[in-house]
Amino acid sequence: MKTRDKILLSSLELFNERGERNITTNHIAAHLAISPGNLYYHFRNxxxxxxxxxxxxxxxxxxxxxxxxxxxxxxxxxxxxxxxxxxxxxxxxxxxxxxxxxxxxxxxxxxxxxxxxxxxxxxxxxxxxxxxxxxxxxxxxxxxxxxxxxxxxxxxxxxxxxxxxxxxxxxxxxxxxxxxxxxxxxxxxxxxxxxxxxxxxxxxxxxxxxxxxxPENPEQNGESSRAETGVSVGIG
Amino acid sequence: MKTRDKILLSSLELFNERGERNITTNHIAAHLAISPGNLYYHFRNxxxxxxxxxxxxxxxxxxxxxxxxxxxxxxxxxxxxxxxxxxxxxxxxxxxxxxxxxxxxxxxxxxxxxxxxxxxxxxxxxxxxxxxxxxxxxxxxxxxxxxxxxxxxxxxxxxxxxxxxxxxxxxxxxxxxxxxxxxxxxxxxxxxxxxxxxxxxxxxxxxxxxxxxxPENPEQNGESSRAETGVSVGIG
DNA sequence: GACTGCCTAGAGTATATACTCTAATAATAG
DNA sequence: CTATTATTAGAGTATATACTCTAGGCAGTC
The missing domain is CATH 1.10.357.10 (Tetracycline Repressor, domain 2)
Incomplete structure (x- = not known):
């Protein structure tokens, strides 16, 4: 895969996981094990x-x-x-x-x-x-x-x-x-x-x-294996 | 008004106007014309x-x-x-x-x-x-x-x-x-x-x-005097 | 008038962040 | 093989940010 596409993919992944505000361009580069210069070669900012x-x-x-x-x-x-x-x-x-x-x-x-x-x-x-x-x-x-x-x-x-x-x-x-x-x-x-x-x-x-x-049924979800704490959608 | 309350008030005002992300503690202090040290005397962070x-x-x-x-x-x-x-x-x-x-x-x-x-x-x-x-x-x-x-x-x-x-x-x-x-x-x-x-x-x-x-009626609002561009809530 | 407790100034700092610059290395074309 | 172009590394930088530290002022009080 091209570096450019890898940058997009990793960025999306990191943004989704930790929020855009918490992810810097340096983080993205580090995550891909490329240099900041390389990242900025592909994207202006x-x-x-x-x-x-x-x-x-x-x-x-x-x-x-x-x-x-x-x-x-x-x-x-x-x-x-x-x-x-x-x-x-x-x-x-x-x-x-x-x-x-x-x-x-x-x-x-x-x-x-x-x-x-x-x-x-x-x-x-x-x-x-x-x-x-x-x-x-x-x-x-x-x-x-x-x-x-x-x-x-x-x-x-x-x-x-x-x-x-x-x-x-x-x-x-x-x-x-x-x-x-x-x-x-x-x-x-x-x-x-x-x-x-x-x-x-x-x-x-x-x-x-x-x-x-x-909340009593935390097994139900199919995505992540993390322990879930349910949301009280119905109110008491 | 006490400095402490002024800090709360100004913070709220600045946060509302420009977003919490865009407002630093230094901005708040500057806006009140007090020193950063003063602000941090009243609030830990x-x-x-x-x-x-x-x-x-x-x-x-x-x-x-x-x-x-x-x-x-x-x-x-x-x-x-x-x-x-x-x-x-x-x-x-x-x-x-x-x-x-x-x-x-x-x-x-x-x-x-x-x-x-x-x-x-x-x-x-x-x-x-x-x-x-x-x-x-x-x-x-x-x-x-x-x-x-x-x-x-x-x-x-x-x-x-x-x-x-x-x-x-x-x-x-x-x-x-x-x-x-x-x-x-x-x-x-x-x-x-x-x-x-x-x-x-x-x-x-x-x-x-x-x-x-x-959108054709921009005069209607009672709050700010800025020119407003309406929102197309009804869709064409 | 010295002591005390509250408040304030303002310089300073460690870290982070977005981004730049130069030089070197691969890839490609002729 | 050579010239050119595309890609990459990595050190470096200007600015911002949250926060600290020290020194001192000011009000009241004995």
């Missing part, structure tokens, strides 16, 4: 590395959220969209953590991210439209649909931060893809009241698959 | 300053979210809770921006914030319960209520980040309390499907007050 990683992220999500125009959506499609979005979020999870700072330090990124957000919102909106066409949810006025789409976006993009910050204090960094995907439960909760009777049961069953596991 | 500010925040929100047990809730109560929460968010807005980093660097804070989150979720949950008692929303099973409360929390705590990151590129930092409170529109959107017929119209009217103003 840290911002450029982050920007390229963002572009990969963007490409991935855009690819996943390509909504077909020529056919009705199925529940499988919905599942795929939800799973994919959370997969993307997971793979580039460092990005949302320091989002505001990153956008403040790079105007290209700010501009691109803004457009990215709008594309995502538009995609969610279109999904709602097509779910209505398919008779899965009741059709809603455009007004409400936009507001709902935005709420879906807010829940999706904040779910990870919630998990990380609501975690018990002993294991600050631990988070698994399985836990992350419990966000799907939350997203489907948003859609519950709008389901048609025909599909209600099916969606409820789907939602049930992502129900957060309780 | 930067974390301690942040921790005390958080405790103020906590106290404020706990005060606002004290739900009365002895009477039914009214729509005015609901409005008060929503307005207060967003006021608090505004006053301590730096906090959520770098939340994950802050919690990673201070275990006291992590622990306290976790409990704070749980108290907030419990309060939201209780509000839902009391809104049902008051006949404003339909009663829901505890399961659903918890999931809804969590969604409300996710929307509230992510709304500001959304505004800041979805803003057009020209004015990175601009954000007003008025815009922030448009998050109330989003929160009420979550509750729409659960309203009782008796209250539906009233809540719709309340929600309407917070409807996001369009």
């Amino acid at each position: 840290k911002s450029d590395i982050i920007y390229e990683i963002f572009q990969e992220y963007e490409k991935l999500v855009d690819y996943y959220l390509d909504i077909p125009e020529d056919r009705l959506l199925t529940l499988d499609d919905l599942t795929f969209y939800l799973e994919s979005v959370f997969d993307g979020l997971w793979s580039y999870r460092f990005f949302h953590r320091d989002l505001e700072y990153l956008l403040d330090s790079d105007t290209r990124l700010r501009q691109d991210y803004r457009e990215f957000t709008n594309r995502c919102l538009a995609a969610i909106n279109r999904i709602f439209g097509k779910l209505a066409e398919a008779g899965i949810i009741e059709p809603q006025p455009e007004d409400l649909r936009s507001a709902m789409s935005l709420n879906v976006w807010l829940v999706i993009t904040n779910w990870m931060a919630f998990l990380k910050t609501a975690h018990a204090s002993d294991e600050p960094a631990s988070l698994t893809l399985t836990e992350l995907k419990q966000g799907i439960y939350q997203v489907l909760t948003l859609e519950l009241p709008y389901l048609t009777p025909d599909y209600r049961e099916q969606v409820l069953a789907l939602r049930e698959k992502y129900r957060p596991t309780l | 930067k974390s301690d300053i942040i921790y005390e500010i958080f405790q103020e925040y906590e106290k404020l929100v706990d005060y606002y979210l004290d739900i009365p047990e002895d009477r039914l809730l009214t729509l005015d109560d609901l409005t008060f809770y929503l307005e207060s929460v967003f006021d608090g968010l505004w006053s301590y807005r730096f906090f959520h921006r770098d939340l994950e980093y802050l919690l990673d660097s201070d275990t006291r804070l992590r622990q306290d914030y976790r409990e704070f989150t749980n108290r907030c979720l419990a309060a939201i949950n209780r509000i839902f319960g009391k809104l049902a008692e008051a006949g404003i929303i339909e009663p829901q099973p505890e399961d659903l209520r918890s999931a809804m409360s969590l969604n409300v929390w996710l929307v509230i705590t992510n709304w500001m980040a959304f505004l800041k990151t979805a803003h057009a590129s020209d004015e990175p930092a601009s954000l007003t309390l008025t815009e922030l409170k448009q998050g109330i529109y989003q929160v009420l959107t979550l509750e729409l499907p659960y309203l009782t017929p008796d209250y539906r119209e009233q809540v719709l009217a309340l929600r309407e007050k917070y409807r996001p103003t369009l």
